[in-house]
Amino acid sequence: MEAVVRYAAENHDRFLEELKDLIRIPSISSSTEHKDDVDRCAHFVKEIMLGIGLESAEVWQTDGHPIVYGECLGAPEKPTVLIYGHYDVQPVDPLDLWETPPFEPSIRNGRMYGRGSVDDKGQVHIHLKAVQSWLKGIGTLPINLKFLIEGEEEVGSKNLNVFLIDNQKMLAADVVLISDTSMLQKGVPSICCGLRGLAYFQIDLRGSKQDLHSGSFGGAVKNPIHALTEIVNQLKDEKGRIAIPGFYDDVVDLVPGDREALAQLPFDEEDYRKEIGAAKLYGEEGFSVLENLWCRPTLDVCGIWGGFTGEGSKTVIPAEAHAKVSIRLVSHQDPETVAALFEDYVSKIAPPEVEVSVQRMHGGLPFLADTSHPAFEASVRALKKGFDSDVVFIREGGSIPFVQ
Amino acid sequence: MEAVVRYAAENHDRFLEELKDLIRIPSISSSTEHKDDVDRCAHFVKEIMLGIGLESAEVWQTDGHPIVYGECLGAPEKPTVLIYGHYDVQPVDPLDLWETPPFEPSIRNGRMYGRGSVDDKGQVHIHLKAVQSWLKGIGTLPINLKFLIEGEEEVGSKNLNVFLIDNQKMLAADVVLISDTSMLQKGVPSICCGLRGLAYFQIDLRGSKQDLHSGSFGGAVKNPIHALTEIVNQLKDEKGRIAIPGFYDDVVDLVPGDREALAQLPFDEEDYRKEIGAAKLYGEEGFSVLENLWCRPTLDVCGIWGGFTGEGSKTVIPAEAHAKVSIRLVSHQDPETVAALFEDYVSKIAPPEVEVSVQRMHGGLPFLADTSHPAFEASVRALKKGFDSDVVFIREGGSIPFVQ
Structure with a gap:
């Protein structure tokens, strides 16, 4: 494990440069003008997968934009985790509101700015680079991994369902992991367990x-x-x-345990109000802001x-x-x-x-995970170790088409 | 008086053709493209005025479209009536809903179709042709007449007020007559005495x-x-x-007399509903449709x-x-x-x-006339004679910018 962390630390700057290369591809899925860029981005992701040492990686054509699938199944008897992400991004208009161009990533105050850096190329990249650090540092993974990285999340995942149905066996997994939501605050490791x-x-x-x-x-x-x-x-x-x-x-009604857990999260309603620019917050009576956003x-x-x-x-x-x-x-x-x-x-x-x-x-459909599943315990342990900070369970008020 | 009616009857067909000429001019006041047409129409109206025998007629420039003023003041000691009308028309879009082109007037089932035929070129024309019939048939008018025919009624009479203030003496009259509203029904002579x-x-x-x-x-x-x-x-x-x-x-509350008069008008709510194409009529509780349209x-x-x-x-x-x-x-x-x-x-x-x-x-401003003024009695007498039918007092739910 030390070797893994050492490899990641030693290659930190290179990883950042590689992420910039990924962000530089304007893979806007809603724009026919960028169809070739979306295609190019799919192949770029496949090359990353092969480059980090996955056993196989392939670009799958659909009726829309391609899906990239890769796997590393070298841990028999161990659980299999399917990691879902997307390499497509939202449109960038209006351009004049960007301080730096959307497809020329720049780092300011410890944050990387560039379209897709947090939705969802950054997260996809982190997972792949973690796998690379394992494979280069130790040579094997402790579990089996499958990657499903699609190119139509921002346009409703229109062709994903057919792919899922047609490839059920290939995609079978014990756990599905999605990193496509936010952390509650910078430095607070957050596991999202529900979507509306x-x-x-x-x-x-x-x-x-x-x-x-x-x-x-x-x-x-x-x-x-x-x-x-x-x-x-x-x-x-x-x-x-x-x-x-x-x-x-x-x-499903909120139970006292849920409400206490939400109340203990580091969330300041006044900061939130100011960020939105509303004169006053407003929601269903008898529920806190987070309860209204996530659970009602x-x-x-x-x-x-x-x-x-x-x-x-x-x-x-x-x-x-x-x-x-x-x-x-x-x-x-x-x-x-x-x-x-x-x-x-x-x-x-x-x-x-x-x-x-x-x-x-x-x-x-809405989604609410059963957090008593052992995968959550493993995630909490891992995040706590990585961040050296308590892990929080959060939810998201929006939806991700893949989750059903 | 017989000579007047005879002249009008003998010239009926020619009068209709002359009205068509007036309607053929596309005097759309809201359209800069038609500025020259509006101008041409003003001069056309002036020529009609001079042609029928008014003492004088003139086109007055404003900051917008011109105003045509003409007069015939040959009846000293008699009352003076100012007739207001407008020669400008509304836009004609969408063109495909016209059965015949808007500026090529055509007569179907006893009605003339063409933009402006009832708003307000037709009415202006009738007044001028009535004067012509008097002047050609008898040689003099029984009262003094002034004509104020403007070109901006459809765009809010923007430059009319300045003209009215600047020419108060010229425009002074005992009665102002406006023919720019509808008859309650075909064949029912209607005097509009109120506007909202x-x-x-x-x-x-x-x-x-x-x-x-x-x-x-x-x-x-x-x-x-x-x-x-x-x-x-x-x-x-x-x-x-x-x-x-x-x-x-x-x-001003509706008084019993008003309500009775309105209730006796030949107005069928069901016909009105069907014409509008509404599933059900709707208005302030406790008032009839006409009361709501005109008086509330x-x-x-x-x-x-x-x-x-x-x-x-x-x-x-x-x-x-x-x-x-x-x-x-x-x-x-x-x-x-x-x-x-x-x-x-x-x-x-x-x-x-x-x-x-x-x-x-x-x-x-809203307007409500005092119908006890002798001009109303004279109008009722004249209309009753002309139509051989009882005259009704009506109101209009809209506004005419000139009326203040």
Whole structure:
């Protein structure tokens, strides 16, 4: 083990330079313009895998961007860990807000700046370099490892599921490890054990067959914008609870142990508020900020539109109004069940003067790990040793498409 | 008088052709592309005035589009009537919804189709041709007449006020006559004696310094779209009354006589509903549709926007949300007083988690004529004779900038 740490320490600067090379590839998965770069990045990751000494590594084509798979199975009888990560990155606009160019990584105040450095090339790189340090320092790994590094995480992992189904045997593992969330604070080793799920809708309302003049018709018709605001206002009650009947039936309640663990995390609500730039924080009554972010379902209108939205004034009662609604789910809620409840409720509360319809846009399952699994104990031990600091369990309010 | 009617009847077809010539000029006042057409139209109207025998007619330049003024003051000791109208027209988009081109007037089923035929070239033309029939048929007018035909009614009569102030003496009249509203029904001679005023606002809300992810931040911040829908919902109560404190203080109540007169008008709510294409009509409780349209103030959100409004789903809690609000006023409400009440109320009901501001965009005074004035009696007599039908008094829910 000493040899492993020594190899990592001796090669620290080289590892950093190699990470920069990985970040320099503009592997923006949402951009057709960067398709070749995404492809190039997949092959670059494969070469890293072979270079560090994995037994095999391969680029798998999909209907979208390629998946890189590599493995090192030299520890019979030992557990197998599948490490998931992604090599694609988000778009970089607006460019003028970057202090240094996104694909020319630079280190300032001990942090590396560059697109993908924390999402998710940095994490992928750390895992690979840890394996390299083992293989070069000692020559073998204490467990079996599989790497699945995809190129479509930022665009919804559209082609991943087919790959998972087609390659179940190859991918079989005792534990799946994902490093694609944040640490609670710098220096605080954090294990994320829960993600929220998602149900996303669009509400469409129609009041009349065409736009009407607000002078000539104001007073005789229900304005669909007003109908929409009435619907939105009935989606949550005055305590911030989602008002859809039956919505909380499958929600796993927070137990005292959970709440104490969350309360003990180093998290300052006032610092958080300042970072967001909000005048005041707001959430479901009776729950702390972290409880609301991680363990409670939430509902947000992500977009609303109707009528005249340009400069100046136009006196119109629009024929239509629309809203997009994101509902974050927690265990054991199911997006399909929630979608049915949502549709029923919206049609029930819609004023009779308007026609209403609901489109189901997107869904994803929540996830909550059973932290009594021995893999968690091993992770805590390893992180504690590495960081020389207590390990915390955290959750994440968003979703990762791979996790189901 | 017989000679007047005979002249009009004999020249009916020629008058129609002349109206078509007037409508053929695309005098769209909002379009810089059509500036020359607007100018040409002003001179065309002046030539009509001189052609029918007015003593004088002139095109007056303004900072915007020109005003045409003409007069015939050959009846000393008799009252003077100022006839107001406008020769500019609205834009014509979308063109594919026109059955025949907007500037190639065509007659179908006894109606003339062409931009401006009922707003307001047709009405202006009728007045001028009536004068022509008097002057050609008899040689003199029984009263003094002044014509003020402007070219900016469709863009808010921006330069009219300066002209009115600068030419008070020239424009002085006992009665002002405007033909720029509709008849209640075909064949029902209608005198419009009231217009609603207007106060128009934009509400701007900010919740955080930048857009946030609905997964990572949902549950900890007040979404400004939700804050906005809460504000909108408190602008009216469950009876459809405007909930701004003090808002109704200056409203002239409907008296039993008014209500009876409105109730006796030939107006079918079901036909009206079908024309609009609404599932159900809606208005302030305790008032008929016409009462709500003409005699009661109303409030409509004319536009609302915030967050992601494109195709598909984006999981965002937007930093901002906005709405445009049109309030229609009735006598004796004042737009400035209402603006102050509106601003106070919105800032009072805005949730503490968001920053709110109100922009004043536009205002206009309501108008209600005193129908005991002898001009109304004369108008009723004339219309009754011309149409051989009872005359009705109506109001209009919109505004005409000239009327103050």
